[in-house]
Amino acid sequence: MPSPEEIAKLPYRPCVGMLLLNGDDKVFVGRRIDTAREGDNIWQMPQGGIDEGETPQEAVLREMEEEIGTAKAEIVAESRQWLHYDLPGHLVGKVWKGRYRGQKQRWFALRFMGRDSDxxxxxxxxxxxxxQWVELEDVPGLVIPFKRDTYRAVVSEFRDLLGRR
Structure with missing residues (x-):
């Protein structure tokens, strides 16, 4: 495990996250395969890295298709700022080949335009x-603890989108 000093020198991984809303203002969450294998019931909103030369807007639509098999959505809002989270120390050397201390994320709210079967x-x-589709306010309680503050910020920023179409 890297020392706290070594961790502090590592950069954050540039990433996007998506709060995907359906027509009933419910939020898409997926149960992570890696945590399900360990017997945990950890859910999260889709997210992923930004490729070189890619804009965050391009990345969010690509990641959506890569993770949930569809890009039938439209971007309706973007977070005002980048949000950061740090990995717990015991994960720093294991995740992303030890190159990052956590993620800096640009979050997007998207309106799902497809059907569940998509x-x-x-x-x-x-x-x-x-x-599953869940209530917006329930999302932070479903995620791994070290991401909860980020998810609370996302929920707070996009809460006013509910009820708008």
């Missing part, structure tokens, strides 16, 4: 083994 978790590199 969602297909059997993607080329599956990340989720189950999915």
């Amino acid at each position: 969602i297909d978790l059997a993607t080329e590199h599956p990340e989720f083994d189950a999915w």
